[in-house]
Amino acid sequence: MLNLKFIQDNPELVIEKLKRKNFDASEIVGNISDLYRQKNKLQGVADQAKAEMNSISKEIGLLFREGKKDKANAAKERTSELKENIKQFDVDFAEIEKNVNELLVQLPNLPHDSVPFGKGEKDNEILKTVGEIPKLLENALPHWELAQKYNLIDFELGVKLTGAGFPVYRGKGAQLQRALINFFLAEASKAGYEEVQPPLLVNEASGFGTGQLPDKEGQMYHVTEDNLYLIPTAEVPVTNIYRDVILDAKNLPYKNTAYSACFRREAGSYGKDVRGLNRLHQFDKVEIVQIAHPKKSYEILDEMVKHVTGLVEKLELPYRILRLCGGDISFTAALTFDFEVYSAAQKKWLEVSSVSNFEAFQANRLKLRFREEGVKKPILAHTLNGSALALPRIVAALLENNQTAEGIKIPKVLIPYTGFEIINQ
RNA sequence: GGAGAGAUGGCAGAGUGGUCGAAUGCGGCGGUCUUGAAAACCGUUGUACCGUGAGGUACCGGGGGUUCGAAUCCCUCUCUCUCCGCCA
Structure with missing residues (x-):
C-alpha cells in the first residue's frame, strides 16, 4: 500500500508513474485527496471537542472531591451536547477512514523507472x-x-x-x-x-x-x-x-x-x-x-x-x-x-x-x-x-x-x- | 471436544472509577567514576494522527455499552495458557 501522505503530496507523480502499469489512478488519487482533507478538518474539530470534554471531566472530578456537588452537577449539564457531537465526529471519522483505506488498497505499487512500458x-x-x-x-x-x-x-x-x-x-x-x-x-x-x-x-x-x-x-x-x-x-x-x-x-x-x-x-x-x-x-x-x-x-x-x-x-x-x-x-x-x-x-x-x-x-x-x-x-x-x-x-x-x-x-x-x-x- | 485462568509499554509485572500514557524491576540509550571494562550512581527511554509552533487527540487484545469521567464496571468476539480427553 502506498503511503497516504506521499499520495497527498505527490498526486501527479503517482498518476504518472502508474501509467507504466497501465493503471489509471487519477480518479482514485483525486478521491483520496478529497477524503484526506475532510479527515484532517474533522480531526481538528473533533480533537478540540474531546479536549474540552476531558477538561470538564477533570474539573468535575475535582469539584466532587471538594464536596461542591451543585457545581459539579451544573458542569455535567454542559457535557451532553459535547458528547453527542463527539459521538457523531467519531462515526464520521471512521467512515472517512474506511473509505480512504478502501481506495488505498486499490492502488498498485509504483513501478521503478527502469520498468519497460508494455501490455503483457x-x-x-x-x-x-x-x-x-x-x-x-x-x-x-x-x-x-x-x-x-x-x-x-x-x-x-x-x-x-x-x-x-x-x-x-x-x-x-x-x-x-x-x-x-x-x-x-x-x-x-x-x-x-x-x-x-x-x-x-x-x-x-x-x-x-x-x-x-x-x-x-x-x-x-x-x-x-x-x-x-x-x-x-x-x-x-x-x-x-x-x-x-x-x-x-x-x-x-x-x-x-x-x-x-x-x-x-x-x-x-x-x-x-x-x-x-x-x-x-x-x-x-x-x-x-x-x-x-x-x-x-x-x-x-x-x-x-x-x-x-x-x-x-x-x-x-x-x-x-x-x-x-x-x-x-x-x-x-x-x-x-x-x-x-x-x-x-x-x-x-x-x-x-x-x-x-x-x-x-x-x-x-x-x-x-x-x-x-x-x-x-x-x-x-x-x-x-x-x-x-x-x-x-x-x-x-x-x-x-x-x-x-x-x-x-x-x-x-x-x-x-x-x-x-x-x-x- | 470438556473445564478453568488470563490478555497492560522491548520483556517481566503492579494498577478495580478521576491527579494513569500508566508504578516498579530488567533491558536499551546518554552521562559520572575508571588506563579500559565491570559494579555503583544520575538522567533518559512507546506508537499513530492533527497542528508552522506551543500543544492537542487516540491507543492497556478487537468491537460495543454504562458514566461527567473507564486499563479498572457490563456485554460480545478473538487469541493465549493450564488441566482432562483424543492424537503424530
Whole structure:
C-alpha cells in the first residue's frame, strides 16, 4: 500500500508513474485527496471537542472531591451536547477512514523507472540469454513421458488421491525433489540466509500484509472452518515474521530462506500449458527474503538476482533473465526480474524464479519499520523476495535436457545430494 | 471436544472509577567514576494522527455499552495458557 501522505503530496507523480502499469489512478488519487482533507478538518474539530470534554471531566472530578456537588452537577449539564457531537465526529471519522483505506488498497505499487512500458508477456525485456540449447535425440520425450518411463512422477495417482495438479513423486523422482530442496537451502545458507520452516497456513492479517488479500483471495485455498489460507508462497509467512516490528538499522538487512510447499488454485487455467509439471496446484519452492534499508534495496535486488543466476548456472540449465514490463509485473512489486529455463523437449521457456523489490509497499501494510540512529521517527523498510528456486519446472527442464540413450544424467552439483548420477531403468 | 485462568509499554509485572500514557524491576540509550571494562550512581527511554509552533487527540487484545469521567464496571468476539480427553 502506498503511503497516504506521499499520495497527498505527490498526486501527479503517482498518476504518472502508474501509467507504466497501465493503471489509471487519477480518479482514485483525486478521491483520496478529497477524503484526506475532510479527515484532517474533522480531526481538528473533533480533537478540540474531546479536549474540552476531558477538561470538564477533570474539573468535575475535582469539584466532587471538594464536596461542591451543585457545581459539579451544573458542569455535567454542559457535557451532553459535547458528547453527542463527539459521538457523531467519531462515526464520521471512521467512515472517512474506511473509505480512504478502501481506495488505498486499490492502488498498485509504483513501478521503478527502469520498468519497460508494455501490455503483457511479449513486452518483457530480455536482459540476457545464457547457455547452449541442448540438441536432443530424434526420439526425445517431454518430461511427463520421461516421468512415466522411469517411474518418477505419477500424475494419475495424484488425481486419484486429490485431483489434477497434485502429482505424486516417487522413487528417484522423490529423491530428486529432496536433493534439489537441500541443494537450494544449502546455497542460500552459504549466502547468509537464515533458514526458517514456516507454517503452511496463515491467517488473514498475514495474507493482507504481503498483499494477497483482499484482492487475490481467489489464488489461495481458503480453510473456511478456521479462516486460514494455504500459502501460495513462503514469502507470505516469512515476510510476515517482520509484521508490526521496529528493527534496528544496524542489523539490516535481515535475510531468510525457507523451503515450503506452495498451494495455488490458479482458477481458470487449463490446456496444453498445464501439461505435466508446467503448472500445479501444489509444488515445492525454496524462497529467499530480505528486509533492507531503502538506500540499499536495489543493490540487494542485484545480489539476489546473482544468487539465482548462480543456481541455474550450477544446474547447467540454459536460462534467460527478463525484466518484467508494466503489464506483467505484479500489483505489489516495483521491479521484478524473472528467470526462465529452457525445457528442450517442449521447446519452451519456463519461469522458475521471480525476484522482486517491493520497496515500502508491503512494509507499509506490515508496519515493518526500522529505527535509524539520530532519527526519531521509525522508517519503513524495503522488502524483497525471490524464488531460489521453484522445483517443478526445474525438474521438467532437467529431465528433458539431460535425457540420453543411457538415461537421464544428474548435474554434477546435485550428485552429492541425490546419491546417484543417472536415472535409468 | 470438556473445564478453568488470563490478555497492560522491548520483556517481566503492579494498577478495580478521576491527579494513569500508566508504578516498579530488567533491558536499551546518554552521562559520572575508571588506563579500559565491570559494579555503583544520575538522567533518559512507546506508537499513530492533527497542528508552522506551543500543544492537542487516540491507543492497556478487537468491537460495543454504562458514566461527567473507564486499563479498572457490563456485554460480545478473538487469541493465549493450564488441566482432562483424543492424537503424530
